[in-house]
Amino acid sequence: MTERPELKQALGRLLGPSEPEVGCDECFAELDRYVELEVAGADADAALPGLRAHLEGCPACREEHESLRALVSGDQLL
Amino acid sequence: MEVVPQSPGGRTLAATPLDPESRRWLRELRSEGETYDSAVARLHALLLRAARFEVARRRPSLPHLRGNELDDIALEAADDALVSVLARLDDFRGASRFTTWVYKFALLEAAVKLRRRAWQGREIPLEPETWSLFASGSTTPSEEAEQRELLAAVQDGIAHALTPHQRRVLVALALNGVPIDVLAERLGSTRGALYKVLHDARQKLRKHLAASGHALTALEEA
Numbered sequence: 001m002t003e004r005p006e007l008k009q010a011l012g013r014l015l016g017p018s019e020p021e022v023g024c025d026e027c028f029a030e031l032d033r034y035v036e037l038e039v040a041g042a043d044a045d046a047a048l049p050g051l052r053a054h055l056e057g058c059p060a061c062r063e064e065h066e067s068l069r070a071l072v073s074g075d076q077l078l
Numbered sequence: 079m080e081v082v083p084q085s086p087g088g089r090t091l092a093a094t095p096l097d098p099e100s101r102r103w104l105r106e107l108r109s110e111g112e113t114y115d116s117a118v119a120r121l122h123a124l125l126l127r128a129a130r131f132e133v134a135r136r137r138p139s140l141p142h143l144r145g146n147e148l149d150d151i152a153l154e155a156a157d158d159a160l161v162s163v164l165a166r167l168d169d170f171r172g173a174s175r176f177t178t179w180v181y182k183f184a185l186l187e188a189a190v191k192l193r194r195r196a197w198q199g200r201e202i203p204l205e206p207e208t209w210s211l212f213a214s215g216s217t218t219p220s221e222e223a224e225q226r227e228l229l230a231a232v233q234d235g236i237a238h239a240l241t242p243h244q245r246r247v248l249v250a251l252a253l254n255g256v257p258i259d260v261l262a263e264r265l266g267s268t269r270g271a272l273y274k275v276l277h278d279a280r281q282k283l284r285k286h287l288a289a290s291g292h293a294l295t296a297l298e299e300a
Binding site (some may be wrong): 007013014015016018021023024028029030031032033035036044057058059060063064067068070071072075 | 169173194253258274277283
């Protein structure tokens, strides 16, 4: 079992996060604040509990989080 | 100084002072005439930039779409995001910069459109397409037996512990990799509603596996 990262991933997709999580609507509502805290090096997970777990469980929200973080990080380099 | 109340979710009760740039955006988008028109034009340009950013990120996974189709999708996403932003200006709480807040609308619109375009004309698989990740690649006979047992418990849980709707949603999203926005469109639902169904199905499956003697913590940390 320890040699099977793909099995762990498959289980992760089926079972989702083990911690409490917010839903997609709350994730979207807080995503801008979460990303700015992350980019600033602050503790975004402490400020918005349940959002990280949701990003682990929801591929669509996770992709949009990655895009927003990349876009905002790029803006800060300008 | 203009302030806005924090989170409707009740996370923080303190008010956040708006930064000068965000204050200017709000003032101009709530004005009239040339000031308003100019602010809307700048906002659209900002949204188009974000939509194009999303399209560029996803372009490698969409080889069948031509450049002009992708440009059209980005423009359509920016147009739709503009409508959303203008309709929801009062929702902006100053928890981030205004530009970060509006970016997420354009990224969402572009991502949803691209996911749907990628699945256009494809049938949505609602039955399990493969169990191969659970069934092969073991290195020892005891691992193989453990995986067979786990697979049987997962299959039993999906077949018997879930409602038919929960089963369809879990199988399509978590097993067959159907994007949630695509399934939402086909079922006439929303991302938020479908994720709630997925969440409930996952909780039931967790309970079923735990009740059948599988130590989930050990499995997830393996």
